[in-house]
Amino acid sequence: MIEVNFDGIIGPTHNYAGLSIGNIASATNAGDVSAPRLAALQGIGKMRRTMALGLRQGIFLPHVRPNTDWLRTLGFVGDDAEVLASAWASDRALIANAMSASAMWTANAGTVSPSSDTADGLCHISVANLSTMPHRASEAAQTERQLRLAFADPRFFRIHSPVPAPFGDEGAANFMRLTSQAGHGAVEMFVYGEGNAGGFPSRQHRTASEAVARRHGIDPARTLLVRQSDAAIAAGAFHNDVVAVSNGHVLFAHEHAFANPAALRSAVQALIPDAVMIEVPADRVSLHTAIRTYLFNSQLVTLPDGGMALILPAEARDDETVWMWLGELVACNGPIRQLEVADVRESMRNGGGPACLRLRVQVDPDALAAIDPRFLLDETVCARIERVIAREWPETIAPDDLGDPRLWERCTAARQALVAALGFGPDEI
Template sequence: MLREINFDGIIGPSHNYAGLSHGNLAATRNAGGTSAPRAAALQGLAKMRANLALGLVQGILLPHRRPDHGWLATLATDYASAPAHLQAQALSASAMWAANAATVSPAPDTADGRCHLTVANLVTMPHRSHEWPQTLAQLRLAFADPAFMVHGPIPAPFGDEGAANHMRLAPAHDAPGVEVFVYGERGGPFPARQHRQASTSIAGHHRLSPGATIFAQQSEAAIAAGAFHNDVVAVANEAVLFAHEQAFEHRDPFHAELRAALPAVEIVEVPAARVSLADAIASYLFNAQLVTLPGGGMALILPTEARDTPAVWGWLQELVAGNGPIRRLEVVDVRESMANGGGPACLRLRVVADPATIDPRFLVDEAKLAAIEAVVGEHWPEHIAPDAIGDPALIATIERGHRALLEALDLVGLIDN
């Protein structure tokens, strides 16, 4: 039985505020702050527990080995000798944002009836460009069943940032759907991270029907305002598109193409006159998880920042009071992730599949979440100050914590990948 499964990235012990992501306003605004890796990971795990309570199927992706000594070796240096900027890039915990792990096309959409996953190359940002080998190792382990086809990355220089720039709309998760690939061209002072060629290549590898595949340009104004990924201004679930009025560069033609491909689509658009791009991005209104509840209806899983932004919360109250498809709001505290530029949707990769075909080590229940929390409580640093990243004692703590987690989950073999 096909189900939607949210695979959340466990926030790693090296979570820190180095401000490495140009165009991510929250990350650059909080650069140089003191992070709280233990609190960050516990917040992420609490979000997963809340998803389980809603009746959703929950999976995990593991933090990467940090520092990435292998990557530093390719630069002819080691962690102790590397300049501070390379230390920060080698220590980054950004793999926690699993929405950037891969692009996923479920079996009902593909010509061969398999679920296809393409690992994202993330070449635009140096600190993320070395994530894909460890991500690929996890994907090949978690999705080793013949029901899946896992692809390597699209080659540079064609930037691909994964599911954060991809949406799927369908009458139901297990029905054939329409896949929307959102690419960027310009973004004022900020880079457009998703290349159209990367998107078209992924669609080809996934064997998608051209008649059920749409390529839409992200709004230049949205990128310039800080929407570095499409999922900061739009999210889709089943036949519902929830988006800001200024999310897409050619809004009307895109809406028309989507309605032609999926006549049942319902577009819920937030007017710019009610919620500005600035408020939408600061609150991460659209970086919510839009999910179908087992009992029917849809819920938005939102960060506390959405509730704390008056224009956003006021509009949402009107939304759920109406007769639309979104009837429930669930607020979660992921402040540590938000401070580094990632909301609830950034933390998860959506996969429609039969849970029985997935390596069970990557699926969680209450007991497994409790075991992970115990490891985090014992091994994750309480704080990381910006001047501490060169401290050998901190690095030793981070490496011990990572190994302890993999041992607890019987995944220690990933250390060698």
């Protein structure tokens, strides 16, 4: 199987509106001036780094923003400019939601089960409904359109529409997968929360996770439903990928990531006897520090030589406690042998690290060849995207800029330029 990481290109409306309840970084930086051009270039820089490591890389495009169609469902009428002006005059928070660039965090686009795990031998992808937050709930339709275009070949892929909205589903950010070192006998783990913790909502519902597993045709005997700890949610781990990540036979997690870590360890070892569970103790790295630095929102990847690397945010390197622990981890001759640092500070300030920015899709060579090539990245396409970003993306966006018609027009034109540069038709995506 070949793993392709599909990253979201950070859109021209990237701003700090603080819309995500329970996301500490988002709330802390609310009202600051953002740098959309720098953010997008940082994202492309991370993609370049993964390709340099020998990994396959894909992309998803920014969504249409401002989202005037969404505003029209709220009763605003007229042409786009009139709709936006009316909404800004009525409730500025509505414009902030309609301008959100949060679709860049493609770990929330959906949940992916590779063909080796499913009953019908197809790669199944369920679009996430993201129903907990208004700015994210509006993403599902555009996400589904891109997924159905990228993975259109029914010989290899099956795309599922979102689970009904009352059952919150936030996609691969709450999903992990383990296999034996030989690559056989996978276990799919769906992580969910219950109720509110510390005043923050649990975004992933158990019912939604169960529905995705059923729709994908995953063997119930090799499916684990794992409850996230209330302590993690209360501390700001709004998704499981803020406190845990898996790859191959390795699960890397904080001591307080799960409600019952001993039960999880026992279940994993019964199904994957050679699994390695690396638990970071709270007395070495506190839960607060882990979430602040996004230590676990790293991409844990297998390199072409078979070794594993952590692609970490720069914030993890900058914290002495975290970096010291990671140094000891690499030196202990375990499965994780390499640390790679990615500067995605603009995304981090809005609450999304390296792992938030990518959706992992594992395919065999025939299925890889069936993916729409416009969604796959190489150096030439990287350079083309960077030229569009450098020319079209705004340098900064302040809170009051969200109501400026010139910004609306510029962001619309910027996305159109990117769509054309990548070979998509104006109404295709």
